Amino acid sequence: MTELSQFSHSIDIAAPPRVVFTFLTTEEGMTAWMGQFAELDPRQGGRFAVDISGYPVRGQYLHVEPYSRVVVSWGFAGSDDLPPGASTVEFRLIEIEGGTRVELTHSDLPDSKVPGHAEGWEHFIPRLHEAAEGGRPGPDSWLPRSAPEPAPAPTPAPTSPTPRSIMTESMANPTTVIQRYHRAWTSGDIDSAMDLVADDITCRAPGIDLTGKDQYREFIGGFAPALTGLADIASFAEGERVALFYYPQTAVTSTAPAAECFTVENGLITDSVLIFDRLSFAPPEAS
Numbered sequence: 001m002t003e004l005s006q007f008s009h010s011i012d013i014a015a016p017p018r019v020v021f022t023f024l025t026t027e028e029g030m031t032a033w034m035g036q037f038a039e040l041d042p043r044q045g046g047r048f049a050v051d052i053s054g055y056p057v058r059g060q061y062l063h064v065e066p067y068s069r070v071v072v073s074w075g076f077a078g079s080d081d082l083p084p085g086a087s088t089v090e091f092r093l094i095e096i097e098g099g100t101r102v103e104l105t106h107s108d109l110p111d112s113k114v115p116g117h118a119e120g121w122e123h124f125i126p127r128l129h130e131a132a133e134g135g136r137p138g139p140d141s142w143l144p145r146s147a148p149e150p151a152p153a154p155t156p157a158p159t160s161p162t163p164r165s166i167m168t169e170s171m172a173n174p175t176t177v178i179q180r181y182h183r184a185w186t187s188g189d190i191d192s193a194m195d196l197v198a199d200d201i202t203c204r205a206p207g208i209d210l211t212g213k214d215q216y217r218e219f220i221g222g223f224a225p226a227l228t229g230l231a232d233i234a235s236f237a238e239g240e241r242v243a244l245f246y247y248p249q250t251a252v253t254s255t256a257p258a259a260e261c262f263t264v265e266n267g268l269i270t271d272s273v274l275i276f277d278r279l280s281f282a283p284p285e286a287s
Contacts, residue, residue, distance in 0.1 A: 005107075005109055006108070006109060007114055008104065012096060013099050013100045013132045013133060014133050016095070017093040018066075020093055021093060025042035031232055033127035036182075037232060042061050043064060044063065047060065053141070053179045056077040060072065060073050068092070069090070071088065071091075074087045082113055086108065087108040088106070090103075090104070106121065123142050138187065139183055141189065174237055174242050175237045178264065181269060185220050186248070200270070201269060201272065203272040205276075206276060206278050227248055227250060233246050240263055241261060243261045243262075245258075252280070260273065261273045
């Protein structure tokens, strides 16, 4: 019989419980500190789904007590070791002078999964702290190290070595590749983003067609410094193709959406179609 254990953590946040509660029960609030996509139905038996860099956390809301307690079941789609709903995460919100004490307990974890989840929570809880206090943690490129791997899409063996020394099947999963790429370039790490791009990539963007990694790098690297924030909307995948929808926030606009459709082959991005309104991101006209 598998031994089950738990991980606990607490943090004080300078925000009232009603504010912290929204970061556990709303999709916009959740993705401000954890994950790139969330589908939440915060009532008993309601859906709890958060995608963390391509890793699909799935479960249900077990208890929802406004402003004081949220309990969800937690597991990973496609996992045998920790399937959807196999473990339990409880957030207790305790009102204290000047704010809220958040007590987190992640229980019913197999012993082998405790270190990885402890590492994850120790990464995300400070982001919750910053977001709930009105800050902007910003894009997050962190990847679970000990979480169950998402089921990889079948891909043919590469005909020549990739520039990376080791690539697991899960890393070559198209959704995982795109999430890693997206988190990297939007956080300013262009080198890591380009590691996931094929040398002969083609890209069609408004007003320009790009061919090759050098042109693509110049295009992406030219826009990345203008980002002041990012709000993800959704992502969809079918085979080797992955679509992202998000709001790239700049000093000019925070409400103009962008969409990208990628093709991933052998763990590398080979094609991109980028759609956005160029006028929305143009510098304001001088008065």
